[in-house]
Amino acid sequence: xxxxxxxxxxxxxxxxxxxxxxxFAPDKGTETRRRITRKGGDLAETLKDRFSxxxxxVMNKYDDMRDDFEDEAEDxxxxxxxxxxx
Numbered sequence: 001x002x003x004x005x006x007x008x009x010x011x012x013x014x015x016x017x018x019x020x021x022x023x024f025a026p027d028k029g030t031e032t033r034r035r036i037t038r039k040g041g042d043l044a045e046t047l048k049d050r051f052s053x054x055x056x057x058v059m060n061k062y063d064d065m066r067d068d069f070e071d072e073a074e075d076x077x078x079x080x081x082x083x084x085x086x
Contacts, residue, residue, distance in 0.1 A: 007050070015043065 018039050022032060 011043075011047070018043070 019036075022035050022039065025032065025035070
């Protein structure tokens with residue numbers, strides 16, 4: 001949870017910094033709007049990539065856990081079917 005809070009803080013800081021930098025830049029209005037659009041597109045692409053990476057990471061962890069569970073279940077099943085020495 002701490003990582004997501006840190007990521008959110010970084011993203012908010014990036015957005016605020018970009019907005020302040022663009023708004024105080026000495027450009028014409030059309031150029032400023034073009035830069036805002038470009039920066040917004042870049043930010044959207046960055047967020048999309050990071051979300052995709054997060055989903056991939058979660059899916060990989062899920063697959064690993066599922067495989068471990070299946071291995072443990074298989075081991076438990078083979079231990080139960082073998083005769084007990086006694």
